[in-house]
Amino acid sequence: MRADTIRYEFASDNTAAICPEAWTALVEANAHYAPSYGEDEWTAAVCERIRQLFEVDCDIYFVFTGTGANALGLAQLCQPFDGVICHERAHIQTDEGGATEFYTQGAKLFLTKTNDGKIDLGETEKLIAQQVALHGHMMRAISIAQATELGTVYSPEEVEEIGVFARAQRMLLHMDGARFANAIAYLGCAPKTITWKAGVDLLSFGGTKNGVAAGELVIFFDKKSSRDFQYRVKQAGHLGSKMRFLAAPWLGLLNGDVWLRNARHANEAARELAQRLRNEAGMENVFPVESNAVFVQFDDECVRGLHARGWRFHKFVEPDIYRLMCSWSTTDEEISMLVGDLVAIK
Secondary structure (H helix, E strand, O other): OOOOOOEOOOOOHHHOOOOHHHHHHHHHHHOOOOOOOOOOHHHHHHHHHHHHHHOOOOEEEEEOOHHHHHHHHHHHHOOOOEEEEEEOOOHHHHOOOOHHHHHHOOOEEEEEOOOOOOOOHHHHHHHHHOOOOOOOOEEEEEEEEOOOOOOOOOOHHHHHHHHHHHHHOOOEEEEEEOOHHHHHHHHOOOHHHHOHHHOOOEEEEOOHHHOOOOOEEEEEOOHHHHOOHHHHHHHOOOOOOOOHHHHHHHHHHHHHHHHHHHHHHHHHHHHHHHHHHHHHHOOOOOOOOOOOEEEEEOOHHHHHHHHHOOEOOEEEEOOOEEEEEOOOOOOHHHHHHHHHHHHHHO
8 A cells, every 4th residue: 555545444433425325315306396495395204214213103314413313412402501411532522512502501421431332320319419409400311422432332221211210300301313323233133222211302313424425314293392493493504495405415315225235235335344452462352342433552652654554543542552444445455454564553
């Protein structure tokens, strides 16, 4: 490989192209005039398909980004004096520029710490108990990521346990589903099993990492909670005038369960990458490979050598844990090239 060739195949699932089905749906939508601001047939079709997929009547809204989906959704649930409990490595804590705090106009994130990226209910209970009535925050919501930022996946039983806990505390449960498709592919369960049936009130359903160019869904399973949410979306600049261009690619994903096929491929690629790293390069996974992320320890020599060969990827946990992401389009050839370069370096 030439040293001046930059490769982003494993830097993030955001670096992948639009999948063919989403692209075709976008091209077809582009051939027509259509009503604006979500009054088009593509938006209506996606909303109906989502209700069929989750087997429940729910409210669905389109926003442009995952940050927008999480922050605006939580702002809909929370007052400025409320608290949101999440994991210390949650995307809303580490990667969204304080968007939740900004859009809630003051709600605070309270952090739990575990080694697997999942919420710890023991710590959660302590955080709630530490709040002094009137002088502290009202604990309003729990936010979990499915799959987590460390690539792990909550089982249906784990989600249900958190849902029961939230109800007992009179709290609401939000799920950051930027990689929801990967979690479903891993678990092999119906989407309802780890959402509304397990006590989830609000889901941020990610499409960008699954094959569309842009556009995430905010899904309210408790329709009372979504009252006037369209005004919040508009005020935040997330109401697309040509909404069909957000919706049509989603239709490409949802029809024929392309979304699930894409996620399965990404997950399988991650397992293949992890196995070959272990067998050929002697590198063990730091966290279980349950979705489309592989975490490994690289020393400085490995990092310099891979960079010199053009590979780009991100350090995720100090001092030496790096993340390699697979996508719907990851190929065996790309895995072989990366592993081959690692073997050569070592």
